[in-house]
Amino acid sequence: MSTLRAERVTKAFGGVVAVKNASIDLEDGVVAGLIGPNGAGKSTFLSILSGFLRPDSGKVTLDKHDVSRIGPSHTARLGLVRTFQEAAPIAGLSVLDNVRVGMHTRFHNGPFSAILHLPSARHEETALRHQAQFLLAEVGLSNLADVNASRLTFGQLRFLEIARALAASPRLLLLDEPTAGLNATESQLLAELIGRIRQSSGLGLLLVDHNVPFLFDLCDRITVMNYGEIIAEGAPRHIEKDPAVHAAYLGTEESVELEVTVEA
Ligand SMILES: Nc1ncnc2c1ncn2[C@@H]1O[C@H](COP(=O)(O)OP(=O)(O)OP(=O)(O)O)[C@@H](O)[C@H]1O
Ligand SMILES: [Mg+2]
Structure with missing residues (x-):
């Protein structure tokens, strides 16, 4: 609460x-x-x-x-x-990536884990991508996931x-x-x-x-x-x-x- x-x-x-x-x-x-x-x-x-x-x-x-x-x-x-x-x-990013950026408050692995391709970071990346796709479906933008956000x-x-x-x-x-x-x-x-x-x-x-x-x-x-x-x-x-x-x-x-x- x-x-x-x-x-x-x-x-x-x-x-x-x-x-x-x-x-x-x-x-x-x-x-x-x-x-x-x-x-x-x-x-x-x-x-x-x-x-x-x-x-x-x-x-x-x-x-x-x-x-x-x-x-x-x-x-x-x-x-x-x-x-x-x-x-x-964020104009340079796709619609999907804009949502992924919104997830940063929940991202537990630091940037070095992602750069080093540590398994924990890869696993988290996949989960976050799925979650972002789910959210786009929820708001009706699935078909625009890969479009640059500046074109919306x-x-x-x-x-x-x-x-x-x-x-x-x-x-x-x-x-x-x-x-x-x-x-x-x-x-x-x-x-x-x-x-x-x-x-x-x-x-x-x-x-x-x-x-x-x-x-x-x-x-x-x-x-x-x-x-x-x-x-x-x-x-x-x-x-x-x-x-x-x-x-x-x-x-x-x-x-x-x-x-x-x-x-x-
Ligand atoms: N950064 C600022 N600098 C100076 N004045 C400001 C600033 N932000 C808001 N104001 C002034 O404060 C008052 C309230 O503005 P605010 O934007 O909070 O109103 P609002 O209810 O959201 O209006 P609207 O319905 O038009 O969005 C207004 O007189 C506005 O001009
Ligand atoms: Mg206002």
């Missing part, structure tokens, strides 16, 4: 307070969503949660570890992995990002705008994939997205940010009726239908 906890986290860039006194809990088996207008602080909060940014004040812990002290690579080895809003594959479409890159993240065997996975640039069919495939991941691995997910109906369908719990602050948290059916949420999104206190796709 892994638990990620942010307590009253604040982060400013110059005069802009991007995240203000934000707290959240995330654990295995829970699918949580984070929504908010452009510039609300969602990506900054994700960077703080995953150890890529240090908060100015407040604290983030992963189990008993202080995330801002140990940094992102150690955090990933402890099972907390995030994707970025801008999908950035935007939508395919999003699925590759997820395969790379899963390659690190996370317990907690933070996805920043996974549906950005996806068409309706791809978004549906992504929703099904997230459902399968959840069922098979029981990991915890935090999804940041502007596609509100997509999140409301998938998530057990929704957190809403506006101007860096968390303004609401609860089950989707409560959040969609919350006047503060409507005001943040649509500039009105009226209870209007939130069943809209707010474009990034």
